[in-house]
Structure formats: structure tokens, C-alpha cells
Amino acid sequence: MQSLCYVRYMRRLWGPAQAYRLLKGTNMHRSVHQLQLHKKAMEDNKPWALFSEVGENGYLAEVTEIMEQHFKIICHKDFLQNPQLYGPKIQAMFVWNARPAAEPSLLSSLPSLKVVANGGVGIDHLDVPYINSLGVKVTNTPGVVSDATADIALGLLLASARKIVEGHQIAVDPKTTHIPESLMGVEVTGSTLGIIGMGHIGCRIAQRARGFDMKILYHNRNRRSVEDEQAVGASYCENMDDLLKESDFVMLAVNLSPATTGLISHRELSLMKPTATLVNISRGLVVDQDALVKALQSGTIRAAALDVTHPEPLPRDHPLLGLPNVLITPHVGTNTYTTTRRMVQRMVENGLAAVKGQSIPNEVKPK
Numbered sequence: 001m002q003s004l005c006y007v008r009y010m011r012r013l014w015g016p017a018q019a020y021r022l023l024k025g026t027n028m029h030r031s032v033h034q035l036q037l038h039k040k041a042m043e044d045n046k047p048w049a050l051f052s053e054v055g056e057n058g059y060l061a062e063v064t065e066i067m068e069q070h071f072k073i074i075c076h077k078d079f080l081q082n083p084q085l086y087g088p089k090i091q092a093m094f095v096w097n098a099r100p101a102a103e104p105s106l107l108s109s110l111p112s113l114k115v116v117a118n119g120g121v122g123i124d125h126l127d128v129p130y131i132n133s134l135g136v137k138v139t140n141t142p143g144v145v146s147d148a149t150a151d152i153a154l155g156l157l158l159a160s161a162r163k164i165v166e167g168h169q170i171a172v173d174p175k176t177t178h179i180p181e182s183l184m185g186v187e188v189t190g191s192t193l194g195i196i197g198m199g200h201i202g203c204r205i206a207q208r209a210r211g212f213d214m215k216i217l218y219h220n221r222n223r224r225s226v227e228d229e230q231a232v233g234a235s236y237c238e239n240m241d242d243l244l245k246e247s248d249f250v251m252l253a254v255n256l257s258p259a260t261t262g263l264i265s266h267r268e269l270s271l272m273k274p275t276a277t278l279v280n281i282s283r284g285l286v287v288d289q290d291a292l293v294k295a296l297q298s299g300t301i302r303a304a305a306l307d308v309t310h311p312e313p314l315p316r317d318h319p320l321l322g323l324p325n326v327l328i329t330p331h332v333g334t335n336t337y338t339t340t341r342r343m344v345q346r347m348v349e350n351g352l353a354a355v356k357g358q359s360i361p362n363e364v365k366p367k
């Protein structure tokens with residue numbers, strides 16, 4: 001605080017730009033930056049929001065720009081420089097890639113917080129009842145993530161079935177003289193896809209799979225209406241075991257909850273066909289990863305394609321990373337420019353509505 005007073009004094013003496021130049025490279029340099037941010041925010045008269053990954057270039061710059069149309073954004077690093085100064089001003093927190101974590105220690109320094117607006121549909125990293133108990137709303141972005149996530153689901157399925165990544169490695173290897181038998185894949189067209197979790201994303205996956213003439217089975221907590229089933233051409237399996245036994249591709253698209261944690265373990269994997277592929281675009285914890293490693297090593301199932309793992313990223317020495325029959329992407333289900341923009345716009349709409357006390361488009365209520 002003492003140093004902030006000193007910086008204010010220097011700014012008065014020299015003006016902000018000269019003070020910034022003179023203090024550059026010193027510890028006070030950051031404080032000048034904070035003061036500039038603070039002054040700009042005061043002038044703008046917009047509500048303050050905390051965001052972890054403020055970007056100066058690339059797509060994060062655009063993300064920040066969308067947020068800055070309605071909020072004064074302070075990044076987590078700057079906030080941590082002076083929580084006493086910024087904490088009471090912050091009314092919204094934008095959570096991106098689960099950062100910054102909405103932990104009690106952080107929340108307790110944000111007494112004016114009205115909303116934690118999450119980018120993405122999964123809110124398993126947020127303790128909704130606890131956050132609500134502080135009088136703070138939680139929001140997410142359903143719907144806007146579904147198409148991009150369904151696209152990556154089909155991408156993983158196809159890449160694993162047809163060994164596209166292995167094919168690329170062989171094609172760019174100058175030593176390759178012939179196509180090895182190891183590149184033989186499994187047929188997708190006409191095969192059976194079993195979708196576990198037929199929510200919005202599951203339905204979009206089914207719609208795409210119809211284009212491959214796949215037979216589509218699904219298992220869900222609650223059976224969908226006959227109209228829904230007909231619209232996506234999927235048949236209900238009340239018993240998940242039946243789906244596991246019949247499917248060539250098992251697609252996990254459930255939310256993570258206590259009921260779905262470890263849903264796929266030794267027993268479930270042993271029910272699958274030895275030629276089957278497990279695709280997971282939900283959350284890493286839905287699968288018992290030790291059981292999956294064993295199933296892949298022993299040939300219990302053919303392969304796995306995972307956009308999600310636990311933890312993310314996996315430690316470099318994790319056995320899954322060394323297996324030839326695993327394809328892993330680093331949780332990029334929503335990583336397109338269009339979907340990212342839509343998600344951020346929705347986060348901002350949710351955040352703004354909560355701050356203004358209006359009806360919130362996507363409030364998450366505790367179950």
C-alpha cells in the first residue's frame with residue numbers, strides 16, 4: 001500500500017507516462033500498470049470482472065475484447081498484486097478452462113461478487129451449493145458448445161478407427177517404403193455406435209453418425225421422448241450393459257456427477273467387444289483410467305480415443321501416453337473460433353444479467 005501511495009505521488013509529479021517509463025523494470029512498474037487500469041475502469045463506469053487469461057494477442061485478445069465491451073476486466077495476476085484494492089470492486093468472475101478456481105479463499109476476497117460465469121457446459125469444477133450460499137449465482141454455456149464438441153467426438157472416432165494420426169506419421173517419415181499392416185483400421189460405415197449420455201451433445205453426435213449409416217443405441221438416466229429418438233434415429237438401451245456388449249464404438253457424453261464418476265471400469269470394459277473403441281468427450285473421471293490401461297494392454301478392447309483425461313494434462317510418465325492404441329487430444333472439444341466467440345458472448349450475457357439483477361439465460365441450479 002505504501003508503494004502504491006508512492007506511485008500515485010510519482011504519477012502526480014511526472015504524469016502517468018513518464019512515471020511508467022521511469023519505474024519500468026522496478027517492482028513499482030506493475031503498480032503503475034494497476035493504477036492505469038484502475039483509472040481507466042473508473043472512467044468507463046462498467047462493472048468489474050475477474051478473468052484469468054487476459055490476452056494481448058491471438059484468440060485470447062478477441063475473447064478479452066468481447067468481455068471488455070461490457071465489463072472492466074482485471075486479470076488474475078493483476079488482481080493478486082492488490083486484492084484489497086480490487087476485491088471489493090469485482091462483481092463477476094469469468095471462469096475459463098476451470099481457471100481461476102472459484103475457491104473459498106478467492107471468493108472470500110470478493111465481497112461484491114454476484115456471479116461466477118463459466119465458459120463451457122460442464123461445471124464439475126465448481127461447488128455450486130457453496131457458491132450459491134454466498135449469494136453468488138453460477139452460470140454456464142449450454143447449447144453453444146454442442147456442435148463443436150460433437151464434431152470432435154466424430155473426429156476422434158474416425159481418427160482412431162482409421163488410424164489417421166499413425167498414417168500421418170508414416171506418410172511424413174522418409175524411411176517409409178510401404179504401408180504397414182498396422183495401419184489397417186476398422187469400418188465405421190454401418191457399424192454400431194452406443195452413446196452413453198443423450199443430452200444436447202449426445203443428440204448432435206447421433207445426428208452426425210447417421211451420415212455414416214451407423215446403428216445408434218443410447219443409454220440415458222431418463223429415456224428421451226419417442227419424437228427425440230426418431231429425430232436422431234437412436235434406440236434406447238435401458239440396460240447399459242446391453243449397449244456395451246453390442247457397440248463397435250462406445251461414446252461417453254455424460255456430465256460428471258457422483259453417479260457417473262468411474263462409470264466405465266473393469267467390469268464395463270470387459271463387456272465390450274475386443275474390436276470396440278471407447279471414445280470419451282465428457283470428463284476424464286467418468287473412466288477408471290487404471291482399468292482402461294489394463295484393458296488396452298490386454299486387448300480387452302481395441303482402442304480408446306480421449307479428448308478428456310484425469311488430470312489434464314496427464315503427467316508425462318502416465319501409462320496411457322505410452323500405449324499405441326490410444327489417441328489423446330488435450331480437451332479441445334470447443335476449440336474453434338466460432339464456438340469460442342459464442343461461448344464468451346454467452347458468458348458476458350449471463351454475467352451482465354446477474355450483475356443487473358435481471359433474469360439470467362443460463363443459471364445453473366444445484367441438483
Ligand SMILES: O=C(O)C(=O)CO
Pocket residue numbers: 119120121122123145149331332333334
Ligand atoms: O463445455 C464443456 O464443459 C467442455 O468441456 C467442452 O469440451
